[in-house]
Amino acid sequence: xxxxxxxxxxxxxxxxxxxxxxxLLSAAGYKTKSFSSPQNFLVAHDPSVPGCAxxxxxxxxxxxxxxxxxLIKSGSNRPIIFLTGRGDxxxxxxxxxxxxxxxxxxxxxxxxxxxxxxxxxxLDTLSRQKRRETASIAExxxxxxxxxxxxxxxVISGRLNKQIAxxxxxxxxxxxxxxxxxxxxxxxxxxxxxxxLAEKAAIEPAQAPSA
Amino acid sequence: MASLAPDIAIANHPRAPRGDFAKIIRNPFVVATAxxxxxxxxxxxxxxxDKIFAPFWPPNVVLFCALLITDPRRxxxxxxxxxxxxxxxxLRIGMPxxxxxxxxxxxxxxxxxxxLAVRHxxxxxxxxxxxxxxTTYIIVTAFLSPSLCALGGAFVQILGGGSFEQYxxxxxxxxxxxxxxxxxxxxxxxxxxxxxxxxxxAPAFRHLEAALGVAILVVVSAFxxxxxxxxxxxxxPSLLYLPLPIIIWAAVRFGAKGASGAVLxxxxxxxxxxxxxxxxxxxxxxxANVFAMQLFLIGLSTPILLLGxxxxxxxxxxxxxREREERISFAAATSGVxxxxxxxxxxxxxxxxxCRALLGLPAETVLDLNALLSRAHPNDYQTVNAALxxxxxxxxxxxxxxxxxxxxxxxHRWLSARAQPVFDKDGTPTAMTGVFxxxxxxxxxxxxxxxxxxxxxxxxxxxxxxELSGGLAHELTQPLTAILSNAQAGKILLDQGHKRVxxxxxxxxxxxxxxxxxxxxxxxxxxxxxxxxAKDEAVDMVGLVLSTQALMHSELVTRGICVSNDFGSxxxxxxxxxxxxxxxxxxxxxxxxDAMENxxxxxxxxxxxxxxxxxxxxxxxxxxxxVGLPPSREKMVFEPFFTTKKHGxxxxxxxxxxxxxxxxxxxxxxxxxxxxxxxxLRFPPPVD
Numbered sequence: 001x002x003x004x005x006x007x008x009x010x011x012x013x014x015x016x017x018x019x020x021x022x023x024l025l026s027a028a029g030y031k032t033k034s035f036s037s038p039q040n041f042l043v044a045h046d047p048s049v050p051g052c053a054x055x056x057x058x059x060x061x062x063x064x065x066x067x068x069x070x071l072i073k074s075g076s077n078r079p080i081i082f083l084t085g086r087g088d089x090x091x092x093x094x095x096x097x098x099x100x101x102x103x104x105x106x107x108x109x110x111x112x113x114x115x116x117x118x119x120x121x122x123l124d125t126l127s128r129q130k131r132r133e134t135a136s137i138a139e140x141x142x143x144x145x146x147x148x149x150x151x152x153x154x155v156i157s158g159r160l161n162k163q164i165a166x167x168x169x170x171x172x173x174x175x176x177x178x179x180x181x182x183x184x185x186x187x188x189x190x191x192x193x194x195x196x197l198a199e200k201a202a203i204e205p206a207q208a209p210s211a
Numbered sequence: 212m213a214s215l216a217p218d219i220a221i222a223n224h225p226r227a228p229r230g231d232f233a234k235i236i237r238n239p240f241v242v243a244t245a246x247x248x249x250x251x252x253x254x255x256x257x258x259x260x261d262k263i264f265a266p267f268w269p270p271n272v273v274l275f276c277a278l279l280i281t282d283p284r285r286x287x288x289x290x291x292x293x294x295x296x297x298x299x300x301x302l303r304i305g306m307p308x309x310x311x312x313x314x315x316x317x318x319x320x321x322x323x324x325x326x327l328a329v330r331h332x333x334x335x336x337x338x339x340x341x342x343x344x345x346t347t348y349i350i351v352t353a354f355l356s357p358s359l360c361a362l363g364g365a366f367v368q369i370l371g372g373g374s375f376e377q378y379x380x381x382x383x384x385x386x387x388x389x390x391x392x393x394x395x396x397x398x399x400x401x402x403x404x405x406x407x408x409x410x411x412x413a414p415a416f417r418h419l420e421a422a423l424g425v426a427i428l429v430v431v432s433a434f435x436x437x438x439x440x441x442x443x444x445x446x447x448p449s450l451l452y453l454p455l456p457i458i459i460w461a462a463v464r465f466g467a468k469g470a471s472g473a474v475l476x477x478x479x480x481x482x483x484x485x486x487x488x489x490x491x492x493x494x495x496x497x498x499a500n501v502f503a504m505q506l507f508l509i510g511l512s513t514p515i516l517l518l519g520x521x522x523x524x525x526x527x528x529x530x531x532x533r534e535r536e537e538r539i540s541f542a543a544a545t546s547g548v549x550x551x552x553x554x555x556x557x558x559x560x561x562x563x564x565x566c567r568a569l570l571g572l573p574a575e576t577v578l579d580l581n582a583l584l585s586r587a588h589p590n591d592y593q594t595v596n597a598a599l600x601x602x603x604x605x606x607x608x609x610x611x612x613x614x615x616x617x618x619x620x621x622x623h624r625w626l627s628a629r630a631q632p633v634f635d636k637d638g639t640p641t642a643m644t645g646v647f648x649x650x651x652x653x654x655x656x657x658x659x660x661x662x663x664x665x666x667x668x669x670x671x672x673x674x675x676x677x678e679l680s681g682g683l684a685h686e687l688t689q690p691l692t693a694i695l696s697n698a699q700a701g702k703i704l705l706d707q708g709h710k711r712v713x714x715x716x717x718x719x720x721x722x723x724x725x726x727x728x729x730x731x732x733x734x735x736x737x738x739x740x741x742x743x744x745a746k747d748e749a750v751d752m753v754g755l756v757l758s759t760q761a762l763m764h765s766e767l768v769t770r771g772i773c774v775s776n777d778f779g780s781x782x783x784x785x786x787x788x789x790x791x792x793x794x795x796x797x798x799x800x801x802x803x804x805d806a807m808e809n810x811x812x813x814x815x816x817x818x819x820x821x822x823x824x825x826x827x828x829x830x831x832x833x834x835x836x837x838v839g840l841p842p843s844r845e846k847m848v849f850e851p852f853f854t855t856k857k858h859g860x861x862x863x864x865x866x867x868x869x870x871x872x873x874x875x876x877x878x879x880x881x882x883x884x885x886x887x888x889x890x891x892l893r894f895p896p897p898v899d
Contacts, residue, residue, distance in 0.1 A: 014693075016689070016690065016693040016724070016725055016728070017692050017693045017696070019693070019721065020692070020693040020694075020695075020697040020700065020721060021692075021696045023696065023697060023700040023718065024696040024697070024699050024700040026700070027699075027701075027703040027709075028703055058685065058765065058768050059768065060767075060773070083692075085685030085688040085689065085692075085765065086684055086685055086688075106688045106691070106692040107688060107692040107694070107695040108692065108695070108696070110703075
């Protein structure tokens, strides 16, 4: 069972099916929010709430794949489990390529549904952790001055302070000060830690000037 | 006389071999012999008594009858053959040559004129078959021809030494003698010779009756023409009437034959009485006696002959009508048709035997309309009863087909009934005439064709449902999903020891509702998949449209097609088979969906309208925004095997059109002004 905030968003335009699956998930202890209209779901969607979406593939208003596309467009990577009445290969392929967690055929067994939900919860947790980490790194990076940032880029490309000073047109002592402040702001102790952080933040190392 | 009939009749027979020389020679010989014997018989009468002589001259009748049945091209042979017979007879009594020739010439001329007149005016036997013929015969042979020839015949007496002042008397005698021959001997001879089987010819007891009649007539006549005491006592008139009832009886019972036979009998008896004993007619000179006798017999036989002819005519007409009726009945029976007629005045019903057989009614029972109707199959009884009785009551034409139960095992035959009222001059109906014909074989063929059509329609339904299978599976999956999820939720709650019973109640309610929903889908499907006999029931078209749309719901969703319904109010029901009608709808919807396969998503809408048409019928329109009908080939879409679809068989619309037609409706297709096409299904106003 995932954390208490984990919510399953159910989208199905068949009210009976919607009600029954909501009931099943609630009984199993899931927090659920159900929508009989895909548009309503999209409007009300809050990506920050942890959880996953269970979406019916065939809906009159907007089909499941359309909902998936809309979510991706809005930048959310909420895990999606699709439910379908028919095992349609091309739809399955499309859905999985776009990152769906699973593609379940109705009538769905609870074990299959729950295991898919477990996976979705893991995925959601992971992606949320990743997001959180990336966010904190970005936050710390934002505190750096322009010079400190330049020094960072040179450090992770494995250059010596002397070389950096030469490239930046300053003295070695100044580079040392910047380097110390930068390491402190980012909260890293070693160059190795710094390189890992830079990689997570996708910072390009500075190019060594051609000799 | 009668003995020579077969020979002459054969010679005169159209199929007799021509040029049968022996017969041609023999016939004139036989005629000549008869002529001679006739003359001898007349002379004999003259020699037996001095009071009278023969009242008529048989040889003339012999010659006349011979001429009548002989081909005119050979008449000269007969004349030539009788001349020696005449000469022989007259010479025997010493008649001078000149007198003999004049007598022969007048005899021949009267026979010739009579024969010619009868052949041309009466044309063909039966000579005494009608009043017109008998009247003509009497006028010509008993009045015109003898009175004309008597102008010459009177000279025979004068040549024999008679005084010229007596010319008028001689003329009258000669006339009476020939006229009487034509009225007494000739008719019975002609009837015996005419070769036409009398319509009154009959079994043995008829012969007995005839013999008895002759015997009574002989006795009565013998008594009637008796002797002087009657003359003296003044009972003459009443005595003369004595034979009359017998004669009339003969005429009534035996027609012309009886009449002429009776006349001959009376004549013979009268002559015989007068010859042998004193009678009414031997009181004066022989000439006066004979003349009186002649006038009496002419006066008696003329009306009797006419009466006989009249009766003959009536009998013949009766027979003709009966024969005609039999012919019609026969024709009707052999062509499997039964005739019936209902008389309004008497409420009586006449039917042919074949009609009884068709309906399985017992023979020879008196029938009325109800007895006839009671034969209708119980399922058809109401319809036939109403149709027939209303047609009879309103005197309107009737056309209906119904079943008649044959035997106890539920076998039936199909009859078609058609009837027309018969009106009198004032336009009021007098009768209703109708026919029943057996149309079982046509019905069987139709039923077979119908079965094949149903087979094809069923196959098409199955194939349409095959195309819809994905969507239909989804229709079932939805409720099954809901049922499963509800049940699983219940199980989990139970395991958790959940205490709120109301929650379980809700779960069960939902399970029940969804099961019903799944059941409905299966019910609809089964209806379309089954192969039942077409029903005849009131079908609510709006309900059918909604049910069809429910069946196609998933397919519509998958294809991203919206449906816009517009239903009028007070839409009458269509009579027919719901499955067949739904098949039409299914096909129309499928076509509309297929037509919009490549249409822009926002345009994918099917517009359905059901409403009352102007004539009070039902009109259903299904419009799409698809590709429309192929231009210039709009009519061809109803042709079998014409298709615009890649995998189409081209049978859908042609089958739908025939299904619509079977429900009395029409199916048409037309392109919309903007885009797409509209299918229009029309049904006539319901019959109450």
